Amino acid sequence: MNYERINQAVQFATMAHEGQKRKVTSLSYITHPYTAALYVIDALQDLSLDEQVKENIVIATLLHDVAEDTKYDLEAIKDAFGSEVATLVTQSSEPDKEKSWKERKQHTINQLTNASFEVKCIVCADKTHNLLSILQDYEQNREEVWKKFNAPKTEQQWYYSSISEALMTNVSHPPTLFTTYKQLVMKLFHT
Template sequence: MDIVEKALQIASKNHEGQYRKNTDIPYITHPVAVGMMLLKSGYSEEIVAAGILHDTVEDTPLTLDEIKWEFGPKIAELVEGSSEPDKSLSWKDRKEHTIEFLKTASEDVRAVVCADKLHNIRSIMRDYEQVGDEVWSRFNAGKEQQKWYYTNIVESLGVQSSFDLLIELRKEVDKLFGR
């Protein structure tokens, strides 16, 4: 079976019954969109599969060992690098860890994370157009904290080099938060 198709099946099964924050949109649309962004940007099937699987370890019962067994060490490494390591930490501690980690992360991990954040920002922008400032109440942290997070993510992703998805993310973050 094709690795991307296998990732779609496993992610769909594991995200079944989950929805995007305070919406009726099935959660699987997010990892699929992340994978499609990576595919359109010319990344390998392994990176596309990792993009599709990026939230499974963080948000479903699927473990990193199971991903390694099903997809091999490279995809497991990409999924691990795209996941928050400790959900028991506070929102700010988790985000600070991610910001620092991305400064030295591999180019492939940075691509997956960038596609993830780009889809998140675009989703927030669409929701903002529909409900205005109410959109910020959907999150554990409000607008100013989200601005801090996404602005720092853009900076961290660009420490080593710039790439097309990062250029798009920077534009969208600036548009949403008004730079």
């Protein structure tokens, strides 16, 4: 992998998310894409994918929320990192933020069901970190944690469980990250 290019993506993501905080914790937002990228790097280690493909997955994971949640758009990502990365970011992002929570989540599930393996890895790393953050907060605050979200616990359970099913669709040999994600869904919603 080209570590210079990955370092460039780290810097780009850090600049783009400057000043933002995580929803569940008061940590700097950038901890999310960094952690998701670590998960995806670990998941890709044992897979026989081209090194350029792996590199693009890692970079897209670092940048997965940039177009959605910052002033930078997909053109800026494409200009800096190429069309392959921009496409992965697009396919890993939610559509129009003007739509309702349920519509956006259903769109994500539908897209993920037929998504490429690369996109599934990015989304899984993203959602795995989200689940771990929620689980950590849940262990401290129990049911109060759900008040921080735009949808109640039952809707969150539907969403995260549906993501798990979509991840496994058309994947004959899921990486450990996918099964870890499924276990986290069970742990959070069946405690």
